[in-house]
């Protein structure tokens with residue numbers, strides 16, 4: 001008998017309701033150690049709500065989320081972070097008055113203490129600074145280490161946000177639309193960096209509307225529509241699934257759409 005390896009993350013029959021609205025409806029999926037999993041679906045499908053249920057920003061109304069077999073139910077966000085989850089959000093909000101390096105070092109300090117003040121006092125410490133430098137290098141912006149966020153273009157700020165999330169040394173990195181707002185060249189470069197981070201051993205869930213890049217870098221996809229899981233599996237097979245095709249507008253297969261230059265707007269953007 002083949003022994004299944006333990007999933008790093010198990011989402012088991014999760015439902016999230018906001019009053020009368022069911023944002024997630026009985027969704028289950030696993031994330032295996034080392035995977036780069038794409039979580040996709042049209043606008044309002046429930047992707048961000050799913051990430052929030054995993055990190056504890058919203059409570060699952062029903063169901064369970066398990067990390068390495070341990071239930072996260074009822075666990076506050078900071079405990080989930082300590083256990084190995086890290087979320088990189090769409091909105092980039094660094095501390096504007098300190099350097100990029102200090103921003104990442106601060107995030108590294110926050111992994112040890114919940115107090116921003118204590119973490120700030122730790123910023124100059126060698127260990128956090130070393131982590132900061134390493135993470136800036138991993139996301140390709142080490143040359144900007146001593147600059148402040150205010151003068152940086154969006155592409156650099158997105159990489160800074162990713163470096164801050166990586167500074168927590170997560171077992172599972174959750175990326176919520178990291179490519180939104182970038183032009184196609186920048187999106188391509190950042191997706192390549194995400195794939196490199198994954199190859200270096202970080203398990204990733206990637207929420208993204210840019211299906212061309214999703215298909216290029218993800219090993220497996222889970223598709224949500226109206227809060228329900230409608231497909232999962234190898235990217236090309238998933239994109240050609242009739243249920244997935246009908247969830248997105250238009251008669252083309254998603255794989256055909258992925259070849260189109262304006263694909264980033266399939267399913268809409270957050271502009």
Ligand SMILES: Nc1ncnc2c1ncn2[C@@H]1O[C@H](COP(=O)(O)OP(=O)(O)OP(=O)(O)O)[C@@H](O)[C@H]1O
Nearest residue numbers: 018021022023041042043044045046047048049050
């Ligand atoms: N805090 C909330 N209170 C009430 N309804 C919410 C809340 N957050 C999300 N929703 C609703 O839940 C549904 C799923 O939203 P969600 O943002 O998770 O979708 P999404 O797939 O991430 O969409 P998008 O791609 O547009 O970001 C939507 O109908 C949304 O309006």
